[in-house]
Amino acid sequence: MAIEANGKTFETDEEGYLTNLAEWEPAVAEAMAAEDDLPLTDEHWEILNFLREYYEEYQIAPAVRVLTKAVGKKLGKDKGNSKYLYALFPYGPGKQACRFAGLPKPTGCI
Amino acid sequence: MSILHTVNKSPFEKSSMDSCLAYVKAGSAVLMYEDGIYGAIKGTAVAEKISASDGVKFYVLGPDLKARGVAEDKIVDGIEIVDYAKFVSLAAENDKVQAWV
Amino acid sequence: MSEQIKKFMYVNRRAPYGTIYAWESLEVVLIGAAFDQDVSLAFMDDGVYQLVKGQDTAEVEMKNFSPTYQALGDYDVTKLYVEKESLEERGLTLEDLMPLTYEDEDDDWAEKDSIKLVSRAELADIMDEQDVFFSF
Numbered sequence: 303m304a305i306e307a308n309g310k311t312f313e314t315d316e317e318g319y320l321t322n323l324a325e326w327e328p329a330v331a332e333a334m335a336a337e338d339d340l341p342l343t344d345e346h347w348e349i350l351n352f353l354r355e356y357y358e359e360y361q362i363a364p365a366v367r368v369l370t371k372a373v374g375k376k377l378g379k380d381k382g383n384s385k386y387l388y389a390l391f392p393y394g395p396g397k398q399a400c401r402f403a404g405l406p407k408p409t410g411c412i
Numbered sequence: 413m414s415i416l417h418t419v420n421k422s423p424f425e426k427s428s429m430d431s432c433l434a435y436v437k438a439g440s441a442v443l444m445y446e447d448g449i450y451g452a453i454k455g456t457a458v459a460e461k462i463s464a465s466d467g468v469k470f471y472v473l474g475p476d477l478k479a480r481g482v483a484e485d486k487i488v489d490g491i492e493i494v495d496y497a498k499f500v501s502l503a504a505e506n507d508k509v510q511a512w513v
Numbered sequence: 514m515s516e517q518i519k520k521f522m523y524v525n526r527r528a529p530y531g532t533i534y535a536w537e538s539l540e541v542v543l544i545g546a547a548f549d550q551d552v553s554l555a556f557m558d559d560g561v562y563q564l565v566k567g568q569d570t571a572e573v574e575m576k577n578f579s580p581t582y583q584a585l586g587d588y589d590v591t592k593l594y595v596e597k598e599s600l601e602e603r604g605l606t607l608e609d610l611m612p613l614t615y616e617d618e619d620d621d622w623a624e625k626d627s628i629k630l631v632s633r634a635e636l637a638d639i640m641d642e643q644d645v646f647f648s649f
Binding site: 420421422424425446447450453454455456457459474475476478479480481482483486 | 527528529530531532558559562565566567568569570571572573575577579602603604605609
């Protein structure tokens with residue numbers, strides 16, 4: 303599988319996650335979001351950037367409950383809850399947001 | 413005839429290093445790489461055996477030390493830290509290579 | 514499924530990069546953390562090498578997963594037993610290991626050490642208290 307963004311082709315796995323995480327650029331997130339009919343707002347980007355920082359620091363995509371707790375600590379309680387995160391990413395702040403952010407599928411997501 | 417002996421297993425998990433040290437003769441060389449680099453750390457029973465091996469030159473692969481977080485000052489005195497290019501030239505310089513896998 | 518909380522211990526006895534055991538163990542720990550059990554990790558024999566600080570795998574072109582141990586606290590995995598004798602046999606001390614901490618929810622989020630240095634005899638006693646082992 304593959305996805306087109308910014309005039310380039312990016313290889314993805316059978317579930318749509320980037321094969322080479324190092325290739326990621328913001329246009330990839332935009333293209334993936336467009337395929338899901340989900341226009342990305344600043345609120346989405348805040349979470350995507352948070353996920354990329356988390357991966358940079360810990361080398362893993364966090365499980366949803368860990369992400370929720372970590373977002374709460376960094377961005378405040380009104381954002382660190384599953385209602386807010388699922389409203390932004392209806393297919394799951396773990397699976398969908400990590401895919402947009404160029405992270406692997408969260409460890410522990412089946 | 414000089415032999416380059418290579419060891420890539422931890423001396424604390426497998427007997428590769430012990431066997432190597434039992435067979436190595438003066439004038440030969442021993443290169444530790446991958447998990448074999450743990451044999452090069454000071455203050456262990458293996459380190460004592462290395463220090464007692466007269467006439468044998470010991471080498472350890474730098475990139476594998478870095479990967480495992482082993483600082484150069486932890487390495488037994490007299491062991492030379494080498495890169496991949498030196499690994500290749502050691503293999504070429506010696507008459508043969510025995511890999512203690 | 515039983516409501517009773519069981520004591521799970523992951524027993525780590527392998528060095529990090531020569532084989533895949535260490536990374537596999539870490540992944541299973543992270544997955545298993547979702548099940549709300551009483552989890553602890555034991556590091557003995559070559560397993561103590563997993564926690565050595567300053568790992569840099571750029572030149573060997575492998576994934577450096579040592580930063581992931583820092584995330585264990587977020588996953589409520591806060592008991593990492595490191596066996597003293599294994600460190601000593603390998604010419605290492607606690608100073609050679611990464612400092613790993615967690616924030617204690619029950620103590621006003623105070624930062625506490627996750628690594629607990631224990632003797633072989635103490636670890637044997639801790640192992641005696643466990644219900645299940647996962648061996649790597």
